[in-house]
Amino acid sequence: DAKTTQPPSMDCAEGRAANLPCNHSTISGNEYVYWYRQIHSQGPQYIIHGLKNNETNEMASLIITEDRKSSTLILPHATLRDTAVYYCIVNNQGGKLIFGQGTELSVKP
């Protein structure tokens, strides 16, 4: 499974868009990009995933570069409840999730 690189921490003002980057330069053609988040004292929660097209759901948008070597998770209007650790994971669909250390996002009032 390809490795991902994320910044260890980020801050975002409440109500603004939070853009979380992820590098996955060794991603292979059949690997998807998954995003999960983990709020303090809870289990991880699935957010979104994609292969090569941009994706959007009720929680977030996922922008994948054309060469698929990086992606950005966008929370369009961050709230205090979005404060969490965000994990970017690359793997085959349905395969083993390998979590890195993620990005700790702090949304501030």
Place this chain on the structure above:
Amino acid sequence: EAGVVQSPRYKIIEKKQPVAFWCNPISGHNTLYWYLQNLGQGPELLIRYENEEAVDDSQLPKDRFSAERLKGVDSTLKIQPAELGDSAVYLCASSPGEGSDEQFFGPGTRLTVL
């Protein structure tokens, strides 16, 4: 719909004692996972079940850890004997089946070994 249920939520034991964690996955989910999460780290897979069969237990320390999923529903993870380094959060997750997109996680059991 009920989520993944785990018990206990917290457990404190002395080293060398046995301990067991229980997981009830979402109804109808064939795949069940146990993860270990150390403080400040992401979860690490210990074992994955497809129905009753353990299809990936390569990361399970088999000298002291064991798991079972009788009847392909509930699962139990056991440590015997526990060591100080086993202090961590043990997470259970489930998904509808192989090839599914999303894993649903329980709240975890926080184990402290003294």
